[in-house]
Amino acid sequence: MAVDTGGKTGRRPGPTSSRDAILRAARTAFTKRGFKGATLRLIAADAGVDPALIRHFFGDKDGLFDAAMEIPPETVLALLDTFDAPRERWGAELTRRYLALWEDPLTAQPFLTMAASAFANTAALEKLRTFVGSTVLEAVRLRLRDEQAELRFALAMNHLIGIALARHLLKIEPLTALGFDELCALLAPAVQRYLTEPLP
Amino acid sequence: MAVDTGGKTGRRPGPTSSRDAILRAARTAFTKRGFKGATLRLIAADAGVDPALIRHFFGDKDGLFDAAMEIPPETVLALLDTFDAPRERWGAELTRRYLALWEDPLTAQPFLTMAASAFANTAALEKLRTFVGSTVLEAVRLRLRDEQAELRFALAMNHLIGIALARHLLKIEPLTALGFDELCALLAPAVQRYLTEPLP
Numbered sequence: 001m002a003v004d005t006g007g008k009t010g011r012r013p014g015p016t017s018s019r020d021a022i023l024r025a026a027r028t029a030f031t032k033r034g035f036k037g038a039t040l041r042l043i044a045a046d047a048g049v050d051p052a053l054i055r056h057f058f059g060d061k062d063g064l065f066d067a068a069m070e071i072p073p074e075t076v077l078a079l080l081d082t083f084d085a086p087r088e089r090w091g092a093e094l095t096r097r098y099l100a101l102w103e104d105p106l107t108a109q110p111f112l113t114m115a116a117s118a119f120a121n122t123a124a125l126e127k128l129r130t131f132v133g134s135t136v137l138e139a140v141r142l143r144l145r146d147e148q149a150e151l152r153f154a155l156a157m158n159h160l161i162g163i164a165l166a167r168h169l170l171k172i173e174p175l176t177a178l179g180f181d182e183l184c185a186l187l188a189p190a191v192q193r194y195l196t197e198p199l200p
Numbered sequence: 201m202a203v204d205t206g207g208k209t210g211r212r213p214g215p216t217s218s219r220d221a222i223l224r225a226a227r228t229a230f231t232k233r234g235f236k237g238a239t240l241r242l243i244a245a246d247a248g249v250d251p252a253l254i255r256h257f258f259g260d261k262d263g264l265f266d267a268a269m270e271i272p273p274e275t276v277l278a279l280l281d282t283f284d285a286p287r288e289r290w291g292a293e294l295t296r297r298y299l300a301l302w303e304d305p306l307t308a309q310p311f312l313t314m315a316a317s318a319f320a321n322t323a324a325l326e327k328l329r330t331f332v333g334s335t336v337l338e339a340v341r342l343r344l345r346d347e348q349a350e351l352r353f354a355l356a357m358n359h360l361i362g363i364a365l366a367r368h369l370l371k372i373e374p375l376t377a378l379g380f381d382e383l384c385a386l387l388a389p390a391v392q393r394y395l396t397e398p399l400p
Contacts, residue, residue, distance in 0.1 A: 112319075115319060116319035116320060118369070118370070119312075119315060119316035119319045119320070119369070120316060120319070120320055125369070125370070128370065129370055129371065129372070132370065132372060133372065133373055137372075137373070137374075148374075150373070150374040151374035151375070151378075154366060154372050154374045154375050155363070155375075155386065155387075158362040158363045158365070158366040158372070158375070159359045159362055159363065159390070160362070161362045161365075161366070162358040162359055162360070162361045162362020162363065162365070163355070163358045163359065163362065165358070165361075165362070166354060166358040166361070169318070169319070169325070170318070170325070170328065170329055170332065171329065172329070172332060172333065172337075172354050172358070173333055173337070173350070174337075174348075174350040174351035174354045175351070175354050175355075175358070178351075185400045186355065186399060186400060187355075189393070189400075190359070190390040190393065190394075193389070193390065194390075199386060200382075200385040200386060200389075
């Protein structure tokens, strides 16, 4: 199964995509060099634009960082395409789709940054809570036609989130040692159970 | 099953426990009033000691905060008493023991503080990683006699951690709406499976 993790296929041509090119270059630079090491000059060069264009779009480096580390809602909502698959594949689909986002440092970094902000300040936490509570769970209700849709999805997703943080943030040895397919095979049955089997 | 969540039974008598009394008062004050609102004078009064004694033990407010928010290793290691129960109860035992720590704000706060520090700075992350990697997983290896002991425990625990963060930090609605027993009943089967059933 192919999962489009986005942002890996290089720069798109054409002037309308300058903003996207800057965001991709910024994500790479911030992930590889940290906030301090990633200069606007470097990011501009990598994106093939003039540094003035970065200022035009994002104001300053803080503005660019915020934009680069924003998780696109469509990335999260794409997880719900899981429910287009046959029901017996839901556990495997959701597991792969979600964990694949973490395997690429470029897509993982915004998740880590969001988690860190949510821990550090109440405003970011509130923003995340609203996004999950309204946008995501609302969409889940529509896609997963089940009285306990939100509970099922919350159990499945937060199981996966705990494992993703342990593997990619804490880097707990037995979890980092696993291959991606192996990890997915271990987790899919529990996710499947939460999504489809009768709950106690 | 009774779970001793600690720190709830009030002040122990006797001079040797002043340090503990201060830590308990500090945990309450920081949790209820935040770092700024919790004054040393208030904490000293609540612990029934002179503020000078706080300075003697912990230096300043920062030192007291660090000590109060440290998760006692024995709290984590007590989770391993799970493996004294009959094997078929391990999932239920570990689930209850761990999640009970989060139900009381006084014991939950150090977990949240630790998670926040781990996200915010590399030193705290490294400390946590070392504690989990050596102390905890070492102990697991001894208690859970199984070739895949560490992997099993890591899967079970990080599943539970993801749910605990969603319920107590993000406060995701379908998870906060559940009673404690209900939540444990939902999660125990997956935890049991990770701990005892053949892994793919």
